[in-house]
Amino acid sequence: MFLASAVRVLRAGVPARLHGAGAVHGGGGSSAQRRWTSSVVRRRRRAYYKAMADPTTSPVKLQRLRERAARPQYELLRYLAETKVARVQTQEDRKKLWYDLRYNRYAPLFLNQIKPRMKLWAAALHESQLPLARLPEIAMCGRSNSGKSTLVNYLCGQYCASMRRAPGSTTELYFWKVGRPAQLCLVDLPGYGFAEAPDEKRLQWTEFTLWYIRARKNLKRVLLLIDGRQGIKPADREMISYLERHNVPWQIIVTKSDKVPGKTLAKRITIMKEDLSQFRKMVREPIPVAAVKRRGLETLREILTELKVAKEVVKDGIRTMVYDLLEQRRVRNRAKRQRRKDRKEALKAELETKESETKESERAESDAEATNLHEILNSWGPGQTPKAAEEDSSAAKPGEPKPAVPMVSISLDDRDSQRVDGFMASLFPDFRAFAAATASAAPARVAQPGAAAVRFGAEPDASADEALREEPWPADAHSDDDDDARDDDSDDDAADITPTVQRFEPGLLAAEAKPKLQRFKTSKPSKIERFPSRVSILRPEPRPPGDIVYTEDDVMSPADYAAGFRRWAPPSPSQAGTGHFMAQARRRFEREWSMELEDVGLARAGAPDVEPKLAPRPSRASQSEELPKMPFVHQKGLRPIPKDHRGKSRILGRRPAKILKTKRVLSAVKALGLKYRTIRRRNLGRDLDWDEAKSKWMSWYEKNKKHRWRRIDLADSPKKADVDAVYEGHQARRLQRQQKLRARGGAGTDGRGGAPQLRGGRAREAVAEVDETRMPEWAYREGR
Numbered sequence: 001m002f003l004a005s006a007v008r009v010l011r012a013g014v015p016a017r018l019h020g021a022g023a024v025h026g027g028g029g030s031s032a033q034r035r036w037t038s039s040v041v042r043r044r045r046r047a048y049y050k051a052m053a054d055p056t057t058s059p060v061k062l063q064r065l066r067e068r069a070a071r072p073q074y075e076l077l078r079y080l081a082e083t084k085v086a087r088v089q090t091q092e093d094r095k096k097l098w099y100d101l102r103y104n105r106y107a108p109l110f111l112n113q114i115k116p117r118m119k120l121w122a123a124a125l126h127e128s129q130l131p132l133a134r135l136p137e138i139a140m141c142g143r144s145n146s147g148k149s150t151l152v153n154y155l156c157g158q159y160c161a162s163m164r165r166a167p168g169s170t171t172e173l174y175f176w177k178v179g180r181p182a183q184l185c186l187v188d189l190p191g192y193g194f195a196e197a198p199d200e201k202r203l204q205w206t207e208f209t210l211w212y213i214r215a216r217k218n219l220k221r222v223l224l225l226i227d228g229r230q231g232i233k234p235a236d237r238e239m240i241s242y243l244e245r246h247n248v249p250w251q252i253i254v255t256k257s258d259k260v261p262g263k264t265l266a267k268r269i270t271i272m273k274e275d276l277s278q279f280r281k282m283v284r285e286p287i288p289v290a291a292v293k294r295r296g297l298e299t300l301r302e303i304l305t306e307l308k309v310a311k312e313v314v315k316d317g318i319r320t321m322v323y324d325l326l327e328q329r330r331v332r333n334r335a336k337r338q339r340r341k342d343r344k345e346a347l348k349a350e351l352e353t354k355e356s357e358t359k360e361s362e363r364a365e366s367d368a369e370a371t372n373l374h375e376i377l378n379s380w381g382p383g384q385t386p387k388a389a390e391e392d393s394s395a396a397k398p399g400e401p402k403p404a405v406p407m408v409s410i411s412l413d414d415r416d417s418q419r420v421d422g423f424m425a426s427l428f429p430d431f432r433a434f435a436a437a438t439a440s441a442a443p444a445r446v447a448q449p450g451a452a453a454v455r456f457g458a459e460p461d462a463s464a465d466e467a468l469r470e471e472p473w474p475a476d477a478h479s480d481d482d483d484d485a486r487d488d489d490s491d492d493d494a495a496d497i498t499p500t501v502q503r504f505e506p507g508l509l510a511a512e513a514k515p516k517l518q519r520f521k522t523s524k525p526s527k528i529e530r531f532p533s534r535v536s537i538l539r540p541e542p543r544p545p546g547d548i549v550y551t552e553d554d555v556m557s558p559a560d561y562a563a564g565f566r567r568w569a570p571p572s573p574s575q576a577g578t579g580h581f582m583a584q585a586r587r588r589f590e591r592e593w594s595m596e597l598e599d600v601g602l603a604r605a606g607a608p609d610v611e612p613k614l615a616p617r618p619s620r621a622s623q624s625e626e627l628p629k630m631p632f633v634h635q636k637g638l639r640p641i642p643k644d645h646r647g648k649s650r651i652l653g654r655r656p657a658k659i660l661k662t663k664r665v666l667s668a669v670k671a672l673g674l675k676y677r678t679i680r681r682r683n684l685g686r687d688l689d690w691d692e693a694k695s696k697w698m699s700w701y702e703k704n705k706k707h708r709w710r711r712i713d714l715a716d717s718p719k720k721a722d723v724d725a726v727y728e729g730h731q732a733r734r735l736q737r738q739q740k741l742r743a744r745g746g747a748g749t750d751g752r753g754g755a756p757q758l759r760g761g762r763a764r765e766a767v768a769e770v771d772e773t774r775m776p777e778w779a780y781r782e783g784r
């Protein structure tokens, strides 16, 4: 009695009783209970430590012992008890679940949308088939049959991705856009490990999946799905180390939690946490979910909602939401470009103001000079620099003849040109004719803005003109250092008096008057980098050649071995065994990535990479006549294709599907379709029993849910109290039936508690009565 109650407490996994008044921590409960529990735990721990010390213990056994001895985290137990993710334990919970699944509408809130749309965007098995990197992507990754497609479906409350009991249902990368507007992309990856597919295909998708995970830039997170019943397997560890190596953020989702008792699940997750705490790219702790029971998905939805794309851009007082990564990037780049442009313009404006200031000051100086031009010309003598002339003029005696000026450089602007022209003409009568001749001889003489040089002299000299042409006019006679040298040169010219007159040309000056802002010219890149039109890849890394599955990071070095790390990886190649390395790695890869299947042992036995353990039982047909080994439907019937005739025979159909499991339909009612007959009834409820009315309601719901949601909203759903009554009725009838069977079976039971072995007419009777969905497990097993 006491033992039973203690077991019930443990099974229920109720934290209040277990820990608050707990069996483990003490306090509350009877002392006997406390002693009993702790001694069990102590015994288990002792067994675990002993097994650890023993080097011959297999890792599987060690793991099992560790799980038994582990103490589950209190928070986890609490979470499981609150969310009811784990296997149901009480009748009340079972009832509630049954009701929820049957009658509660499933319209989850995900990405702040009710039952968001789920649209297939692309199915890819090659780089060129990948969709544009427009949305943040979340990849579902895990071994085959771990429930990836199911999770994608149930997260959105839709049933778009195909799910199957057999592993290998997903053979391509499926990109599902979620939401309207789409805000997230869920990627359903094919599973690794054993799958019902040819080896070549399997390796192809594994390789492409690995490449995708490594190279996709907008992959925000990888959800690594672990089957709650099996825990982390070597293949999962390999995947984790792969993700760590390539810096991909990941987190673990423990699926099919509804199949594991709460306490076992809590222990398993506690151990998982302990083992995985060292990995730096694990973004969150493992989350248990039971997708088909719709439990524990809310937590995951919240986490994924954080990763959705929805950026707010406010411009000119208008708020816009951007639901696209590329658009986001474009907006960001545009803003960046605008900032750069603004900065450039500010700099330009600053420089212009500086330049105009200098120009102003120069003009002020030149104006001052121009007013004194007559005085200067009168005061300067030949062969003198203006400076010397100034010095001389101070010492010159009044009345003495002043020397002529060989050359003067004066800053002028085009308004002064007329004045200068007239002035020169007054000085030299033949100035105009000479200037016209010079202009026609050398028309393109470059004049500099803000500065004009005037040379005075008796005769125009061709050689001097040549010299002038060679020597460009100073760029800026007043500011640049290197132009001082040129000034000196012109002084030398002045010394061997070759005076010549150069006409000041206002037109040229005006054309060149625009300041050239050379320093703002940025060198443009020869090739403008654009977004790639289809794929975006983090690095332009080449795909690995088809055959290489392992790199040196994948192997276990002797140092690793000594430290006890990465025991699951193949050993690194040695001097002696280099040639065999790849073959060995491949073999190991194949072995480790094959998974333990839940209930398809038959398929496993036939799989090419595993030695068949059991010979398949010869069927009656094969005993009587020899069937061809590879039957193809041929023109002339079922026959194998002869090797040498390949290509000549016409294949009309595919090989028949491989049967993984045969399930006997024991319910005659169901087999004959009596209950679910399709005869149409006009009756809207009268004369129908509850089951019929309910199925009618459900079919009406199915028919209307797509386009007439409002009608459904307005209609009432079945009342819980009625449903409860029906459920109770079910249970009672079932019990009755079982008792009847037991009583009738009597001697016919197989000694295992009431599984009857009936023959002939009685068996048929029983078959007609027993509901198939409620049959115990033994009824499905092979050979019964």
Ligand SMILES: Nc1nc2c(ncn2[C@@H]2O[C@H](COP(=O)(O)OP(=O)(O)OP(=O)(O)O)[C@@H](O)[C@H]2O)c(=O)[nH]1
Pocket (backbone or CB within 6 Å): 142, 143, 144, 145, 146, 147, 148, 149, 150, 151, 162, 163, 164, 165, 166, 167, 168, 169, 170, 171, 189, 190, 191, 192, 195, 255, 256, 257, 258, 259, 289, 290, 291, 292, 293
């Ligand atoms: N009880 C239970 N069954 C589940 C759960 N999730 C998935 N399953 C079942 O597991 C089986 C496999 O599911 P899938 O979603 O096809 O698995 P998968 O990982 O996509 O498999 P592959 O595409 O072959 O890699 C289906 O029969 C599902 O009903 C769960 O949370 N609870």
Ligand SMILES: [Mg+2]
Pocket (backbone or CB within 6 Å): 148, 149, 150, 162, 163, 169, 170, 188
């Ligand atoms: Mg799938």
